[in-house]
Amino acid sequence: MKLANLLSSDRIILEMAAGEHWPAIVELIDHLVACSSLDASLRDEVLAALKIREEQVSTGVGHGVAIPHAFSDKLDKVVAVFGRSKEGIDFEALDQRPVHFVILFLVPKKDYHLHLQTLAAIAKMFTNVEIRRRLASAGQHQEILDIFAGKPSKAAANGAS
Template sequence: MKLSQLISADQILPEMRAQDHWPAIVELVEHLRFLGRIDDTLEQEILGSLKIREELVSTGIGSGVAIPHAFSENVDQVIAVLGR
């Protein structure tokens, strides 16, 4: 699967407001809800899964870059969003 198959132009946030790790993750997930890719209930579930994942091991890879990811049984496809 190619990244271009997962992300459309509207799933890219070139100028994020958040400056810190967790607020950035929240902003990205909120954007998916705004786009209609997820609903309110799924947003909360995904944020919970991401929080647990980040508490186990940070997904930060250095230089302000992170690849937060988590699993949900209520999502049947890969959903992605990029931000800067």
């Protein structure tokens, strides 16, 4: 499953305001509500589920990446949002380094297997240092969507390195 299939331009924050773990998650959820990707009536329930998950172990997985996620029995499909922070967010990450990329996703409880597939796809993508470099320098929403879709950089597409 490609992350690009779960995102759209309105589900990307080019520069997050939050500088800490929990406020970053709240910012992402509020963004989903603001762009009508998550019903406002689910906000508190989803935040509570995310809080429980984060209390188990931080979803700051290292390499500047965090992947907060939770389940809801009131969703029909996976909902995702991507946020970037050039300054970095103190996410209590496993490697104790600031997080620059946060991919938050919510999965319907009935589709538990999608959780594992989505998590694996995201983790695999973010082990690639070139992907992280390109995401850090992307200036527009569409550039980020293209990276997640696996499209080559413009320099690579033009034969430059």
